[in-house]
Amino acid sequence: MAGTDEKDPTANAEGVAETGAAPAGNGHGGNGSEATTEEMAAAPPSELDLVRADLEKIKGQLAERTDQHLRLQAEFENFKKRMYKEQAEQLKYAQLPLLKELTQAMDNLERALAHIHSQGSAEAKALAGGIEMVAKQMGDTFEKFGMVRVKTQGASFDPTRHEAVSVVETDQVPDNHVLQEFQAGYVLHDRVVRPAMVSVAKKAGGSGAPSPAGETNG
Numbered sequence: 001m002a003g004t005d006e007k008d009p010t011a012n013a014e015g016v017a018e019t020g021a022a023p024a025g026n027g028h029g030g031n032g033s034e035a036t037t038e039e040m041a042a043a044p045p046s047e048l049d050l051v052r053a054d055l056e057k058i059k060g061q062l063a064e065r066t067d068q069h070l071r072l073q074a075e076f077e078n079f080k081k082r083m084y085k086e087q088a089e090q091l092k093y094a095q096l097p098l099l100k101e102l103t104q105a106m107d108n109l110e111r112a113l114a115h116i117h118s119q120g121s122a123e124a125k126a127l128a129g130g131i132e133m134v135a136k137q138m139g140d141t142f143e144k145f146g147m148v149r150v151k152t153q154g155a156s157f158d159p160t161r162h163e164a165v166s167v168v169e170t171d172q173v174p175d176n177h178v179l180q181e182f183q184a185g186y187v188l189h190d191r192v193v194r195p196a197m198v199s200v201a202k203k204a205g206g207s208g209a210p211s212p213a214g215e216t217n218g
Contacts, residue, residue, distance in 0.1 A: 092189060095145045100193050102138065103186055109135045110184070142186070150185035150196040152178045157200050161185060161192055166199040175203040 045053075109131055116128045142148070150161045155178050157164065168179055178198045185196025 096188055099147050106138055147186050147188040150187055152181040152196045152198050161195055163195040163197050164200045165197050167202045168199050169202050169204045173201045175201060177201050
């Protein structure tokens with residue numbers, strides 16, 4: 001029985017040898033895995049990959065076309081706004097040439113009134129009443145189309161609406177204010193049709209009055 005239980009040392013050595021041979025086989029299998037990866041990398045793209053690439057290309061083209069469409073739409077809207085603004089501007093000042101011509105007729109009516117009032121006769125007064133009525137109707141027409149008279153008497157001198165033809169040293173009105181109107185000025189909406197021709201007050205010894213277009217009256 002004792003001889004039967006003893007282990008053969010030769011058999012154990014052979015088992016260890018067999019067990020150690022296994023890793024060599026696994027290492028050889030790792031080289032095979034690397035070869036398989038290289039083969040997969042060299043393989044042509046699948047049909048799904050091609051479809052995805054085409055889809056991305058189409059998305060890019062669609063985004064580009066959408067951007068172009070939005071730009072064209074914005075340009076068209078800006079064009080419409082410019083056209084509407086230009087048309088409104090033209091309509092706003094469409095009557096300017098006619099109204100500007102009528103200001104000369106108003107000047108003549110006012111000169112006639114000034115001459116008639118200087119006569120002082122009963123006939124002159126009766127004639128003045130008719131002329132004043134015509135002048136009022138013309139003034140109402142001016143206002144109907146948006147043209148108003150430039151304020152002058154006692155107003156501060158405004159070089160954008162007044163034209164100084166003389167500067168007078170006086171204390172009747174404040175310094176650099178309109179003293180007298182020689183010809184009426186008119187403004188259509190916010191555009192000066194013509195400036196009012198005026199004389200401007202200057203305080204005695206002052207130097208702040210505007211330079212007149214004509215000669216200075218002392």
